[in-house]
Amino acid sequence: MLNIVIFGAPGSGKGTQSDLLIRRYGLKHVSTGDLLRFEIKAGSELGKTADQYISKGHLVPDEIMIEILEDLIKKNLDKKGFIFDGFPRTLSQGEALDNKLEKNGLNITAVLSLDVKDKELTNRLLKRGQLSGRSDDNGHTIKSRLQVYHQQTEPLKEYYAKQDKLITIPGEGSVDEVFKLIEQAIDHLTGG
């Protein structure tokens, strides 16, 4: 199985590149952000809880996210592989992901880290906010999301570098240019 983590700050292009990756490699897309937004729209208990964190630019608690992940892995073991988009976002989520995969005889193949500067991230998210109406794409919340990223999520880079799985992808080119770099990295890994 080809199991890829697509990693990066909010607005770095994780969701955008995941959509292209699924089409190219036929992997199961696990987007915790999409899943939470679906629950918010549906007005479920999980959605109500998640909205309290997301609208402030905070992370949803690890216990909730890890339970969701476990369920998603179990239901999709017949797939060609996973693309984890937006998960893990903390060290404890990273450890949980390794454990859950290991239990099923799997592991992460590589972590593709999209490298984009804060200024560009802010511009992209403000632009998306004008169209999407997402409660977290406004100036104040974006600032908080970037802080949370640097404090809680970025340390995962070292976690994966130590496992020799971190591949840094320059993420400031066009969507197609970034995807080409990702394709090259994956084809190099798979010998394709």
Ligand code: B4P
């Ligand atoms: P996510 O849905 O993961 O959202 P995101 O970080 O904003 O990135 P996204 O993938 O949507 O955007 P992309 O970079 O593709 O999370 C939302 C919230 O849910 C989190 O803040 C958190 O509260 C919660 N959450 C989710 N997972 C969690 C977890 N595991 N634990 C705890 N909480 C969790 O694109 C951004 C914009 O840039 C788009 O408009 C796109 O068109 C544009 N863009 C992309 N690539 C570009 C390029 N190359 N050039 C120009 N523009 C580009």
